[in-house]
Amino acid sequence: MQEIPKEKVSEATQGLRAIAHELRLSVLCLLLNEPMCVQELMEATGAAQSNLSQHLSKMRLLGILANEKRGQQVFYRIANPDFAELVHALRKIYCPEMCGIKNK
Amino acid sequence: MQEIPKEKVSEATQGLRAIAHELRLSVLCLLLNEPMCVQELMEATGAAQSNLSQHLSKMRLLGILANEKRGQQVFYRIANPDFAELVHALRKIYCPEMCGIKNK
DNA sequence: CTCATACATTACTTGTTGCTAATATAATAA
DNA sequence: TTATTATATTAGCAACAAGTAATGTATGAG
Numbered sequence: 001m002q003e004i005p006k007e008k009v010s011e012a013t014q015g016l017r018a019i020a021h022e023l024r025l026s027v028l029c030l031l032l033n034e035p036m037c038v039q040e041l042m043e044a045t046g047a048a049q050s051n052l053s054q055h056l057s058k059m060r061l062l063g064i065l066a067n068e069k070r071g072q073q074v075f076y077r078i079a080n081p082d083f084a085e086l087v088h089a090l091r092k093i094y095c096p097e098m099c100g101i102k103n104k
Numbered sequence: 105m106q107e108i109p110k111e112k113v114s115e116a117t118q119g120l121r122a123i124a125h126e127l128r129l130s131v132l133c134l135l136l137n138e139p140m141c142v143q144e145l146m147e148a149t150g151a152a153q154s155n156l157s158q159h160l161s162k163m164r165l166l167g168i169l170a171n172e173k174r175g176q177q178v179f180y181r182i183a184n185p186d187f188a189e190l191v192h193a194l195r196k197i198y199c200p201e202m203c204g205i206k207n208k
Numbered sequence: 209c210t211c212a213t214a215c216a217t218t219a220c221t222t223g224t225t226g227c228t229a230a231t232a233t234a235a236t237a238a
Numbered sequence: 239t240t241a242t243t244a245t246a247t248t249a250g251c252a253a254c255a256a257g258t259a260a261t262g263t264a265t266g267a268g
Contacts, residue, residue, distance in 0.1 A: 009126050009133070012198040016124035021226085022110070022117045029113070038245060051227060053246055072235045072244050082197045089193035093186045094116040125256085142215060155257060157216055176214050176265045 018062050019086065023047055024055050028078065028087050031065070035077035122166050123190065127151055128159050132182065132191050135169070139181035 019025050026045050030036060036044070042052055056076055059065040066079035078084050123129050130149050134140060140148070146156055160180055163169040170183035182188050 006126070008199040009130055012194050013124055013126050013129055015198065016120055016129070016194070020117055020120035020124045022113050023226095025117055025120070026113055039243095048228075049245075050229080050247085054226085057246075069234090069245095074245060085197060086193060089190060090116050090120070093189060094119065095112040121255095127256095143213095152258075153215075154217085154259075158256085161216075173215095173265090178215060 014062075015083070015086070018059060018064055019083065021055070023052065024059060025087070025090075027052075027055065027059070027076075028064075028083060029091075031076060031078050032084060032087060035068075035075045037070075037073040037075045039073065041076070118166070119187070119190070122163060122168055123187065125159070127156065128163060129191070129194075131156075131159065131163070131180075132168075132187060133195075135180060135182045136188055136191060139172075139179045141174075141177040141179045143177065145180070 019028060023045060027041055030041065030044055038049070038052065038056065041047070041056075042049060045052065047055075056065060056067070060067055060076075060079075064078065064080050064083050065076050067074050067076045069075075123132060127149060131145055134145065134148055142153070142156065142160065145151070145160070146153060149156065151159075160169060160171070164171060164180075164183075168182065168184050168187050169180050171178050171180045173179075
């Protein structure tokens with residue numbers, strides 16, 4: 001029966017919200033394997049450019065992703081290993097062979 | 105590089121959304137220890153009766169919680185062990201000694 | 209039967225999230 | 239320089255989530 005401050009719950013909740021979205025989760029799954037650029041993520045997920053960009057930005061601001069510019073492309077990777085772990089935990093539960101989402 | 109159907113991502117997302125809320129996560133943490141009735145959960149979380157009831161109902165409909173009536177009280181427990189696991193995974197990340205939230 | 213307690217449900221309002229469309233910027237190519 | 243490709247940003251709107259307040263229902267006490 002431990003006590004944890006509300007603040008911790010709030011932090012955890014924030015983390016969960018960040019990945020509790022189909023597109024964002026799909027992206028995270030894809031990035032578990034290797035860094036990818038926006039184009040590749042667009043193709044893999046079927047998302048619209050603007051939309052995808054917004055979600056990537058959101059995750060970057062939260063420290064979940066990091067990005068690196070190579071020429072005119074921007075590559076994204078998972079920056080916070082905690083989230084890789086979280087996704088793995090999810091994968092175990094929902095789908096042992098989770099990752100590499102194709103649109104539809 | 106496995107492929108998973110959109111459906112699985114959708115399911116996982118639904119699961120995440122279900123616990124990505126301060127009050128719901130707090131309740132889940134409390135219920136990791138033992139079943140509790142609504143009154144007890146109200147005291148432990150500081151939530152309003154109606155509000156708590158709605159969240160409990162939501163989680164019950166999603167199969168996360170189950171409830172049992174004893175006299176005029178209703179006891180809730182975690183029905184789906186997957187969610188207990190998820191919360192544990194979260195706990196590892198955010199707070200090694202997570203659980204037993206007191207209001208404020 | 210009446211009252212009190214424990215919980216659920218409904219309706220309403222508000223705040224947040226997510227999408228699209230349009231526009232902006234940066235890099236490379238010609 | 240101009241055009242093209244890759245990505246980001248902004249604005250506006252539509253959908254959804256969450257909280258409060260009020261009301262409903264069931265159980266047990268007296």
